[in-house]
Amino acid sequence: MAYKCPKCGGVASRAHSPTAQQAAGLVGALIYMAFAGLSCVKCGKLQRSEFSDEDRGTMVRNSVLLFVGGLVLLAACVGLLIAIND
Ligand SMILES: [Zn+2]
Secondary structure (H helix, E strand, O other): OEEEOOOOOOEEEEOOOHHHHHHHHHHHHHHHHHHOOEEEOOOEEEOHHHOOHHHHHHHHHHHHHHHHHHHHHHHHHHHHHHHHHO
16 A cells, blocks of 8 residues: 655555554554645654545545554454354
């Protein structure tokens, strides 16, 4: 899930948080990534408004996918725990 940096044309990707992953596991990391901003290796943090309309549309779609993916995973974990407890 990489985007083109509007400033240098390099690769911009979603900010990844090892802290969120440690605290809340994969589900937390997915949900964090759904709301996290983007950053470029060279230019640092980027505003969503700096990207083209097309890229922003893709970002919104991907955010929804990440968020839904996180919730599905959470539901699967809860279901598993309930199944184990039975
Ligand atoms: Zn850049």
